[in-house]
Each structure stands twice: as C-alpha cells, then as structure tokens.
Amino acid sequence: MGFTFEIEAEAGAARAGRFMTPHGTIETPVFAPVGTQATVKAVLPRDLYEVGASLVLANTYHLHLRPGDTLVRDFGGLHSFMGWDGPMLTDSGGFQVFSLAQLRRITDDGVTFRSHIDGAILKFTPEYAMQIQHNLGADIIMAFDECAQPDDYDIAQAAMQRTHAWAQRCVDHHYQHGNPDRQALFGIVQGGIFQDLREQSAHFITSLDLPGYAVGGLAVGETKADMLATLSFTVPCLPPNRPRYLMGVGQAEDLVEAVSRGIDIFDCVLPTREARHGAALTRYGRLNMGNLRFASDSEPLEPDCTCYACQHFSRGYIRHLVKAKELISHQLLSIHNLAFLIRLMKEMRQAIIQGETAFAGFKSQFLADYRSMVK
C-alpha cells in the first residue's frame, strides 16, 4: 500500500507519528485547515505553506455541486485545480447531506436530497461518494456514513448499522474501481455517545483493515464531557498502528484533550470562520478584535507568534480593518488563527517526543493559560 504510518513517540495515549502520502508526509498530531469549495476561505496556498499547513480538507458535497467533480478531475484533480501540492483529504459528503441540504429520504441504498444551491434533487450512495472522491483525487478519502443525533440510543444504533453496511460497500467499490495506492480510504466509527455501540462499531469498521480510522458523529451538539468520554472509550478500540482522525473538532482545548486521548488528525472550519467574524485565537483565549480596547493597542495579535499578521501588524490596525469591514482583516486573522492551531499541534508533537511528563506538563499549562482568557 502507498500509505504508511509510523509512530515516533508516545506519551500516555498521545502519539507523535508520520503518515506518508503520495503528496508528502504528514507529521501528526496535525490540524487540517478546511477548504470547503477548493479554497481555504481568504487564505492563498502560499499562505498555507507559510503557516505550516501539511494537510488540507475539501468537501465532497460542495465540490460535487459546484464546480462538479468531473470538472475538477478534468483539471487533474483537486491538487492541481486549487494549487495546493501537499496532502489532501475529502470528506464523504455524508455530514453535509445531513446538515446543509434539504433532506428528502434516507434508505439503505443511499440519501436523496435537494441541492442547497439550485434545488436540484440528487442522490448519494456509498458507491457514488467513492466515485466523486476518485474524481476529486485527494490523498485521503472517507467512507460514506450516516451522521445522526448522538444521544438517542435507537437512532444512534440504526445509523451505526447503516454506516457499517455503507462502509463495506465503499470498501468494495474503492478496492475494485479506485486506486488504493494513490487514495487511502478511511473508515468511520459511529455509535453516538454509547460505549457498547462505539465498541461494536470500532470492531466492525477496523475489521475492514483500512489505512486509517475516523471517530465520526462527534462535535455535533453533544456536551464536551460526552465528547471526551466517548473518545476515552472509543480510541482504545482502534488499532495503534493506524492514524486516528477526529472529524470537525478545532477548539484549542479540545485538540489538546483529544490528542492526549490518542487522536492524530483534526479538521475544522473554526479558525477561518472565527477570522471572518473578527476574532483572533490566542493561547489566552479568543480576542474579539472589533473591541474598542484594541483601538490604540500597538502589540501584535500574539506577541510570540511568527505568522505574517503578527510580524507586521498591530492589534490597533487589525481592529481598524475589522471595524471598516476590510477584506484583509479576513486574510490576516485567518492566517494568524491557522498559525496558532498549527503551532499548537507542533508544540504538542514536540512535547510528546520529549516524553510523558513533558506532554502532561504542556497540557496542563496550556489548558490553564487558555482557560484564564483575557477578558
């Protein structure tokens, strides 16, 4: 197989690893910026390289609708279409079909929905989700799953069972019609917040012997305590020699907690969405840059940050940009917020390599700083 995962160091459940892909090696733990429509909003590829991004996500649902996955294929795939030459990941479209589209009908065969763009009635099946992701050409592709309400047992169980059947069909289609040496199919474990369901799901999904596994169906409305508890009993059911991906999680404290429970890969729109809302993410919490208290502040967003925004601009200037609704506020805050999360991942990786005490110290210090929050 064209994908290998090596663990360099462990600190408790946390791991520092390397995942080799056809577009380069991803050092884990890693945070992936989200480029929903084949662009990380307001951030150019050269800025992604500069902030140290090593994995970029794009959304299958959005790209299927616009510009169309066959068009992207004709441009040589996502990497060449969007000018990002590093590793990429596409989701399966499942989550968006359930959250964005106007849902029509779920059957064992697939999901029928209305496009949120033009109202067209469309249908995703596991096979079709594979075919679209083959056209898009990301290094990591995801099985089509049903993402359901996580805290109702019967609903979670039914969605899990469907997810298992769909995963098998994704595997069959991908290994028959895809190119597993160029695209690694990850399975997704479901089961809501219920330990027995998560164990059953991990047992089934890992039996498919895939190059990586995701914990799905979290960060969708359950409490933080439920999310962390679910990770605590789910991650140990995953094989240690495969990367583990927690989908859609991007709050700094959640990243730290999840890494300490053995998660390797994350993605989230949070840093770029917060940027567009005028917020800077820092070790001491979230700064609302529209606030008057920053008007004459000549400090950078974060004094120890090496990103372009922090090296060249003051909080006072960025506050002006936010108030004046200037486009470069989105660029500068997105660059900083991504740099912040990516640096956090690198710091955790370094601490894991230093050993269990170093990582535990890093974690408790970071969480104390982060929760102290500049008010």
Next chain:
Amino acid sequence: MGFTFEIEAEAGAARAGRFMTPHGTIETPVFAPVGTQATVKAVLPRDLYEVGASLVLANTYHLHLRPGDTLVRDFGGLHSFMGWDGPMLTDSGGFQVFSLAQLRRITDDGVTFRSHIDGAILKFTPEYAMQIQHNLGADIIMAFDECAQPDDYDIAQAAMQRTHAWAQRCVDHHYQHGNPDRQALFGIVQGGIFQDLREQSAHFITSLDLPGYAVGGLAVGETKADMLATLSFTVPCLPPNRPRYLMGVGQAEDLVEAVSRGIDIFDCVLPTREARHGAALTRYGRLNMGNLRFASDSEPLEPDCTCYACQHFSRGYIRHLVKAKELISHQLLSIHNLAFLIRLMKEMRQAIIQGETAFAGFKSQFLADYRSMVK
C-alpha cells in the same frame, strides 16, 4: 527640499523620470494602487511589493472619519500603521467630501458636510486638510480643492477661483506648520474642460512653486475626448521639471493616452474594484470571469503575466471562485489587475527610454490590442 525629480528620457511629450521621496524612489510613469482605508482592498502589503507597486494612495476623508488621523499619527503615521514602507500619497479629502459625504455648505472658508459613517457634522478647511495629512504622514500630500462639474463654465470658473485661494492657504499652512522636507505638497490645477480656465489655473498654481502638480477635476463624468483634449492643452502649461499627476484615472487606454501627453503619476480604484466584481484586466480587454466560457479553461488569466495568480491558477479555477463567491477570487484578481497596470507602466517607461519611435509603436500596438477586446 527632500524631494527631487529627474527626467531620464523623453519621447514626444511622454517622460520617464524618477521622483525621490523619503520612502524611496518612484520611477515614472507610475500607477498607484488605492488604499482608501489604509489598505488596498484584498491585497496585503507583501503582495503590493511583489506586483511592483512603488506608490500607494490613501484617502484623507475616510481615514479622518475612521480610525481618525490622530490615531494613525500615534501609530507613527500611515506607513507604520498599515505596514507599507514605500512611498505614499494622500488626497486632500476634497473629492470625497463632494462625492461621498452628504454635503451641507461650501463657503470660502471651507466645506461643511455630514459623515457617511455616523452622520456627524464636520468641516474641512484648507488648513485642516493640511493638518490631517500631516498626521497621516504620507510622502506626497495634496492641496484642498473644489471639485465641480467640469462642463459648465461658470461653475468651473467659480470652483477654480476658490481652489486657488484654498491652495494659497494650504501652502501657507504647510510651509509654516508642516515639514516640507518629509511631505511634498502638490498643487491641483482646476478649470473643467475649458482651455482658458486651465491656462489661468496652471499659471496661478505653478506660481506657488511646489514639488509637483496634479490635473484635477477630470474622470468625473466628462467624455473621454474632453478629458484628452483638456490634458493636451493643460499639461504644456505645467513646468517640465516637476512630476505631473492625473488623479483618479486608471483605464489602461487612458493611462497610455495620458502618458503620451506628459502625465507621470496616476491612481485609481479601478483594478481592485473590477477584481471584486469578478473581472480580469488584460491586454486584450476586460474578462468577466464569471462567464461560463471560462469554466474548463486551463490557461492563466494572461498567459505572459508573471503575477502569483497567473503563475499558479487557471481561468477555470478563478471562474469557480467567482461563482462560489470565494474571498480569494478578490485577492487573486486584485493581484493580477494591479500587476497588469503596473507592468503596463513599466513597459511604457521602457519604450520611452528607447525613444520616440519605440514609444509611438508601443502605444499604437497596445491600443490596437486593447481595443480588439476578447468578446
């Protein structure tokens, strides 16, 4: 004086020069991107350096209202506030007061208006326009003038006379309270489209012996033929050893026509505004990038352009970004459009240095290409 202007070469009325300022030398003819609110919309300072920008304009009216010129002064002036270390120019606020604000009253003393942001009633006088520009700290500052309807003789004459009185007051204030070694005050010639008024105005304004002169009151609704005719009889009234600035003009063909009539400096929001409307400027005309015909076009915006957008992205990708309303479409199109106009100025400069025949050939070839327009 801290500003010197050298003419390197002439080709007919066209000139290639160098204007030395405290923040570096401006090679003319030059096109200045507009950074209205202390940012060129969607373009970071590093992108401005990369596309070869050497002079950036900011608007006195906007910055006085938000964030306030005294705040900018406290940050060390515009250069340090916005992270642009090259030469800068601020307008006088006059044009915006007449075009954007809700105008209240014009007297010989000044202009009373309502802020378009919060409705506050404010007053600009020539002295106050100088004081604000001293706080902003641009290398080139402009006299406060009255910009009036250009094709009504009586209105144009009255505005010209007021402009002269105000220019004298600007000079008095600047040389008494300002720092002429750090900030060059340019005078503005008015007089609408009338030759006798322009001659009178040039006579008076150049008698003030300033380091540069602008032709004001054009590109405000008169015909193109009137604009060019006005330049043809106004520019010869300006001293050859001072830079000549045509305010607010940025269409490629107008730049070529005006350079051939002896203009050295231009500014315009056009390239960045067109970018935000999804248009690419090219030697073969304006491309509406939302057009379906670009959907699967794998060529760059302009095949011979060396800008970041053209080096890394296809028309098909940029068309997708425009249709999907993605922010980086503004960034990429703004970078390209600025690169296009700045390259045009450099090409004209080179042709002027090569001599009259070369420049005439460049001009006629460019205008033929440009008017051929890809439909």
